Amino acid sequence: MATAIVVAAKFAMSSLPNIEPVTLLFILYTKHLKKKTLYVIYVFTLIEGIIYGFHIWWITYLYVWTLLYIFVSHAKGEGVLYYASIGGIFGLIFGTLTSIPYFFIGGIAGGIAYISAGIVFDLVHAAGNFIIIALLYKPLDYALERIVEKSFDN
Numbered sequence: 001m002a003t004a005i006v007v008a009a010k011f012a013m014s015s016l017p018n019i020e021p022v023t024l025l026f027i028l029y030t031k032h033l034k035k036k037t038l039y040v041i042y043v044f045t046l047i048e049g050i051i052y053g054f055h056i057w058w059i060t061y062l063y064v065w066t067l068l069y070i071f072v073s074h075a076k077g078e079g080v081l082y083y084a085s086i087g088g089i090f091g092l093i094f095g096t097l098t099s100i101p102y103f104f105i106g107g108i109a110g111g112i113a114y115i116s117a118g119i120v121f122d123l124v125h126a127a128g129n130f131i132i133i134a135l136l137y138k139p140l141d142y143a144l145e146r147i148v149e150k151s152f153d154n
Helices: 002-012 022-033 036-052 056-074 080-098 100-117 119-153
Strands: none
Touching (some): 002 036, 022 036, 022 056, 022 080, 022 119, 036 056, 080 119
8 A cells, every 4th residue: 555655646746857755755654664665665666667667767766765765764863854854865866876877887977977967857856855845744744653553553
């Protein structure tokens, strides 16, 4: 169910370039679902590959979303601004993180070209993540906390 929410939410916002709720949801899932979030990440990545085709970007999703999970699971801060900042920074470095294979394929020039071509998209991604998390973190955090409590009460 958690993966379906991520896929549906991303699809619902797909007309907006590089503005997505995936980062917010993975932050919240990491906070509430702990290690189970890794299942959500990998099933989401598999579904993305099935929908959009398996290519180099798909491999990067396997490690980029995992890095977000690792960072958030070890993060010490709390609050909307803290997580919005993490989301913003993550959006800003997303293109650089996904450029790693291009350094192997095209050398230093290929990797730098990939990063340079995506700077505007990374800025939009960063701003979108920050705003989405700033607006939706508290209500979704509250809702997810209640859902997790109820599911473990039974």
